[in-house]
Structures are given as C-alpha cells and as structure tokens.
Amino acid sequence: MAPLAPRTGDAVFANVERVNAELFTLTYGAIVRQLLTDLEEVEEVNKQLDQMGYNIGVRLIDEFLAKSNVSRCIDFRETADVIAKVGFKMFLGVTASVTNWDPEGTSCSLVLEDNPLVDFVELPDTCQGLYYCNILSGVIRGALEMVSMKTEVTWVRDMLHGDDACELRVKLLKQVPEEYPYKDDD
Amino acid sequence: MQFFGGSSVAEIAPSPAAPPGTATGLAGNNANMLYIFNRSGVCLLYREWHRPLHTLDPQQDQKLMFGLLFSLRSFTAKMDPTSVDKGNLGVPLLPGQGCSFYSFRTNTYKLSFMECPSGIKIILVTHPKTGDMREPLRYIYNIYVEYVIKNPLYVHGSPIKCELFNTNLDQYVKTLV
C-alpha cells in the first residue's frame, strides 16, 4: 500500500466543517478593537496579535497535517507552495500566490488578493501603525516552527493601508532537526 | 552515540511466544497499547488495553520506546539501498527526510509507527497478525486533532487527560483487525 497522496486545498476545504465567514470576520474585528482599547499602544496590539497567531499556529499545524495528508516538509520552496495552495485554502477558503523568491530559495512573498479577515474593515486614522492581520504572520511562524523551520514573517503590503493586496514576506532563518531529547544514561 | 540507557534492545521481546489468550486475531481486542510522543520526547499519552507483562516502570518504558523508534528511524534511513543521500548515523533527520519506517513484527506482537512532520509520533502495538495499520494510525491522529488539539482546556504539549479522546480511541481500536 502506498502512502496516501496529499490532498488539494479544494478537496480539503470541501471536507472540513465550515462556518459563515461573517462570524469569523466580525469576531476577529471585535477582538482587535477590544485589544486596542485594553492595550492602548498600537505596537503592543501588533505584538499580541502575533503572539496569539503563534499559539494558534502551533495547534493548527496538526489539524493541517491530519486533514491534508502532507507528510514531508524538507524543501522550503515546496513548503511555501503548500501553505499558499493548501493551507490558506483549507482554513480561509482562499488561495495565496507565492512570488518574489530570492536566489537562495530562502525567502518569498505570499500574496493574498482576497482576504476574509479584512471584509467590512476600515481603519481609523489613529491606527496607522496597526498590522490588522498580524495574527496571520503569527500563525505561519508558529506552524512552521512545529515542522522544524524557524522563520521571520513581515508585512510588505496591506489592503487596509491602501495597497491592492496583502503581501507577507516569509524568510527561512534555519531548519532545526529534532534532536534526541534525553541525555545519554539518564 | 548511545541511544539507550545502557540496557539492551533484547528486553523488548520479553517472552518466546504470545501468552495464551493474549489476542485473538479477531476484531475486538487486537490492540495492546498505544503511545503518543511529541517533538520534545514528552509522552503525551500511554494507553493500555492488553499487557499482561510489565517489566519496567512507566517512565523507563516510555523512554525506551521513544529511543527504539528514534534509532530505528535513523538506522533504516542509513541502510536504505535506494538513496544516495544517507546523512550520518545518529544525526537527526528533518521531517520526511530519508525513507520512513512504519512497522515491525515479532512472533508476539506487531509495532506500527507514524511520525508527523510536526513531530507527533504515534506508536500502536497490536497482535502480530493484524494488517496494515497506517490507515488506522492516521485515523488516530485525526481523533487526537479533534478531541485533544481542539479541546479548549488542553494545554499544548502537556500529557493528555481528555475523556472524549480516550472514549473515542477505545471504541476505535476495538475495530482493528
């Protein structure tokens, strides 16, 4: 018996439990708004959104792997492609494109032309420094860390700041194989 | 590099033949036990259905099991006759790197193993006559996602104490043949 082939983003999305996207968009919006009230500093909100995303990503990776049948993550190029085509599709119902590879193949851009997180959202002038979707960069960082890839994720373009798409830059810092966790003889 | 705390691999097959009535080869009680480890080697779950013989204390037992699998994975990749890129024995592999070992059988039991790229390792010990367990292991991984990962009360990386998970797992392993 050959191992199961990885499934396409469409196939996985069709099979997961889905909910009305408004509930998600408005819930996320209400969280960001409450964080702005409670934490006051926009910088701090960015940081907390990233931290929340990281914690979500650390859990979400197993759901992703279990439902997509993806069984290997060695090559960063392939990994970026899988995130864009299967990961985004499976959770958010949209596909990202992967562009702007550096020559070493260690950093690339994920571009989302359609992003359910920003439906109905307009930022007031007081929120210019806010990375509204910063939770996404945390999710990617957290999920990749669980598959042995340390990354840095930053925003390049943001629809809420007048750009035509959302663009995230993902840079592979290093790959950390799993070490034998116990000391010899203990 | 030493993988085991001084003790030998031979201890793993404790007796020459399956004790009478161990398991029947029929649906119902083919599963002996299950381990789930995370990427830091923490035993998240040990569940036992049929294990008349215990030779070690639980922590030692878990460590030995983890070590056995860790080494086997490394050895099997090193011995792979089809691959050019072998790496060095004992040097950790990246998720999905090298060939992947998924079961071995002794005269008394069969051990099936699944490792996810996230480092979750599921080890299922069953009757030696049970069939290919790769599908069941994936199914168990899905139960883990559904009732452990998605349980809001579960603290990530801590030992699993989720009744719904245990109930679903127990029910499922009864169907294994």
Next chain:
Amino acid sequence: MGREVAESCVDGVVMEMVSAYCNRFYSSQPELAARRIEAIGFQVGHQLSERYTMERPRFTDHLEAIKFICKDFWSELFKKQIDNLKTNHRGTFVLQDNQFRWLTRISIDASPDNVDASPQDDSLPAPNNAAQFTSMHLYFPCGIIRGALTNLGIPCAVSADISNLPACSFVVRIKA
C-alpha cells in the same frame, strides 16, 4: 450560502482570545477578563443581528425577537436551531442547545485510570479550574446573545448553565 471559512478559524481565535485574556492580560483578575470576553461577544452579536435583520420588519414583541434568535440567528451561526425554549412569562427565557457546538470537544473529567502514566499533573487545569475555564469560554456566546438582543431594542442580562455538557442553557433576563 455566503462566504465560508473553516470552523477551526473561529474556534482557534476564540480559544486563543479567551486564553489570552484569562492567562496573560488579566490573569489575576478573572472578573475583568470575563467582562472583556463578554464585551467582544456583545460587539459580534450586535453587528451580526444588525446584518441579519436588515430586510425584516421590526419585531412586535419580545417573544418574537427571542424566537428569531433561536431560529434564524442560531442557524446562521451554528447551522442548527435552539432545541428548547422556555419562559416564565415574566421576562425570563431559557434557550437550550442540546449539542452546543463550542462545547462538544471539551472534556472536563480526567479519567482516573490514566493518572499513573504521567508525572506532570500540575500543568493541567484541575477539575475546578476546568469548570472555571469552561465558564470563561461561555462569556463569549452570552455576549453574542446579549449584543444581538440589545440591537433589537431589548436590554437584558444573559448567563449560561452547563450542568449537563455538551448541552448548554442560556438564561436571558429582560430588563424591565
């Protein structure tokens, strides 16, 4: 059917929001954490009911509005209706969902036969904490219901009772 996302997206952000408020922002002030979580729910409920009632005539009485929450509103959120609605006819309504989606994966009890295997027990919520943490999660849906009703012109207080999981009863007390 409009746009959809995976259920895990909502579950994930709600779970993490509750844990951020309870364990990081207000770890020593659970009442404050509860109030913030409820406020987030209120905001969501308020906006959702605004959207779902845009093309409807105004409700003529409280019961009609409550029925709207039980049927249309609940179906939009959970793809099912409230299973049982009771009232004392004096402004208190009990809305029971027999399989409340956000509680179906919670197991509170540790099974006793599982205790010996793992030495790190204190990393887990003890049963008491588990119950407390579960109730923290319920401030969010309570807030949603209160927000939705408030938007329909019905100020009220909402609490939840989970004495038999995964069933959940929401108690709505309308303010005179």
